[in-house]
Amino acid sequence: MNSHLCNRCGSCVGLSDGKIRFTNKTGNYTPKIFEPIDDQLADTLWQACSGKNFNFPEFQKRLFPDVQHFHNFIGAYQRIGIGFAKDQEIREKGASGGIITAVLIWLLDKKMIxxxxxxxxxxxxxxLTQAFIxxxxxxxxxxxxxxYIISSTNDILPQIEAFKGNLAFVGLPGQVQSIRKLQQIGHVSVQHIKYxxxxxxxxxxxxxxxxxxxxxYKADTYENITKLYFRYGEWPGNMRIELKSGRVIELKKFHANYLIPFHILRNSLYCTDFTNEFTDLSGGDAWAPVYEERGKGFSMIISRSEKGDEILSRMVADGAIEFNQIEENEAIDMHSHGYDFKKRGSFIRIKFRKWLGKSIPDYGYEIKGFTFSRYFMELIISTMFILMGTSIARWTVEQFSPKFIGNMFERTRTLWKKSTHNIKRNEL
Ligand SMILES: Cc1cc2nc3c(=O)[nH]c(=O)nc-3n(C[C@H](O)[C@H](O)[C@H](O)COP(=O)(O)OP(=O)(O)OC[C@H]3O[C@@H](n4cnc5c(N)ncnc54)[C@H](O)[C@@H]3O)c2cc1C
Incomplete structure (x- = not known):
């Protein structure tokens, strides 16, 4: 809980019957123990925690025994494709192609959940974010x-347990991994989760x-926020804040990305799951100039389990989504930056932690054998994250207009991507 390994999934809070609660949600958002925990509960919490360990190979074999394809970066999968929800309202409201929302609505309509x-x-x-059913x-x-701010979806495990009926669950990799661990031990809290x-x-x-x-923006305090969006409007969307005073602040998503190095949750740097490998279906943005230029919203979709793939086929047949299959290489190319960050960077950063004598997560696998230049690049990135996370760096950036900083950030990022292109793509 007190190390950078806590991903704030919320399972320990949800399972603790009020004994553990999140504190300081607008600050460090940390789970804190308020009442003594008995051995049995402690054991369950320990088993449910995905921050400390999650055995990728073991869960891959258990969850996807008949899988058709496997790649170390993508995980087990049946099909990968680019698509979007055909219902215009869903596509517009979704983060990218509205695929996850479309799947949930389709399952609800078909009474499968x-x-x-x-x-x-x-x-x-x-x-603040809040999970709900x-x-x-x-x-x-x-x-x-x-x-894009901390979400602790699994803190509603008691509501999930009490729900009468079948549920679909949507979560980030750490949250999903914890649900998978609870399913493995047959915990009652997750018995209604079907997808x-x-x-x-x-x-x-x-x-x-x-x-x-x-x-x-020299704006009011956050307590005057009435609406907060991270991907408002046409894809890729804008970060948008509406205030009680009626004032509206909006910044392009790509420009708002400047906030990342200054405020990143450190656990993101040690998570090695980029594509949500233990879901039935997962989705990301289809980052490629050909789609970005068209706007409107395109997702990359990965089906993993038999039932996930079946949902995909049936939704295509029903005309609920558009799906065009692509090859593994094309998918990796589209997110090469993300794979490099998670499947190389994270392992190197974990190694740095180990060298410093700090606790490290155990994922049951390791990708290694990176070049010296990749290690060196990671040293620069990690140092930058530490320096930019200091209060002086945050204060400095606040003195400039976000449009200016966002623009500078986008340009620097493009330059950085170009100059490190070879190091990152090397044997990707
Ligand atoms: C924190 C975060 C980081 C991401 N990083 C990347 C990235 O680096 N590269 C990339 O290609 N894509 C990334 N994505 C995914 C991308 O932003 C879209 O979510 C994805 O393309 C699915 O789009 P969609 O239109 O199908 O989703 P939608 O139809 O909009 O549905 C999204 C679903 O996810 C749920 N959700 C949203 N945020 C969270 C959250 N924080 N925790 C739990 N559940 C949540 C919503 O409740 C909703 O049900 C990230 C998403 C998040 C939340």
Missing amino acids: DGAVVLGMDAKEPW ATSREQILEAAQSK IFGPFYGNTLHFSSIKSFLKT
Whole structure:
């Protein structure tokens, strides 16, 4: 809990019957023990924790025994493709192609589920995320789009357990892994979960990102936020904040990415699951100039389990989604930056932690044998993350206009991507 290995999935809070609670949600968002935990509960929490360990090869074999394809970067999969929801409203409201939302609504319509665990914004404190069980199309749509600040979806495990009916669960890799661990031990809290979906995952940000963003605009305190969006409007969308005063602040998503190095949740740097490898179906943005130029929203979709692949086929047959299959190489090329960050960078960063004598996660596998230049590049990246996370660096960036910083960030990132292109693509 007190190391950088905690991914804030929320399982320990959800399973603890109020003995563990998140504190300081607009600060460090840390789980804290308020009442003594007996041995039996401690044992369950230990087994459910995905921050400390999650055995990738073991779960791959158990969950996808008849899988057709496997790649160390992508995990087990049946098909990969590019697509979008054909329902215009869903596509517009979704983060990229609206695929996850479309799948949930389709399952609900077909009565294959009675509800879906999704992540919305808190009703009372609309600047914070809050998981809930959606039981209608409207509620699922309300929870569409990516939230880039900390989410602790699994803290609603008691509601999931009490729900009468079948559920789909949507979560980030750490949350999904914890649900898979609970399913493995046959824990009652997850018995209603029939399908698991999730977005790809680069990183999450601390709430300080929102505070800092407001400061740069010389805007009110976060307590005056009435609506907070991370991907508002046409794909890839804008970060948008609506305030009580009626003021609206909006910045292009690509520019708002400048917040990442200043506010990144450190656990994102040690997570090696980019494509949400233990879901039935996962989705990411189809980052390629050909799609980006067209706007409107395109997703990359990966089906993994038999039932995930069946949903995909049936939805295509029903005309609910557009899906065009692509090859593994094309998929890797589209997200080469993300794979490099997670499947090389994370392992090197974990190694750095080990050399410093700090606790490290055990994923049951390791990718190694990287070049000296890749290690060197990681040293620069890691140093930058440490320096940019300091209060002086955050204060400095707040003195500039976000449009200017965002522009500079986008340009520097493009330059950095170009100059490190060979190191990163090398034997990708
Ligand atoms: C924190 C984060 C980081 C991401 N990083 C990348 C990346 O590096 N590269 C990439 O290609 N794609 C990334 N994605 C995925 C991308 O933003 C889209 O979510 C994905 O393309 C699916 O789009 P969609 O239109 O199908 O989803 P939608 O139809 O909009 O549905 C999204 C679903 O995910 C749920 N959800 C949203 N945010 C969270 C959250 N924080 N925790 C739990 N559930 C959530 C929503 O409740 C909703 O049900 C990231 C997403 C998140 C949330």
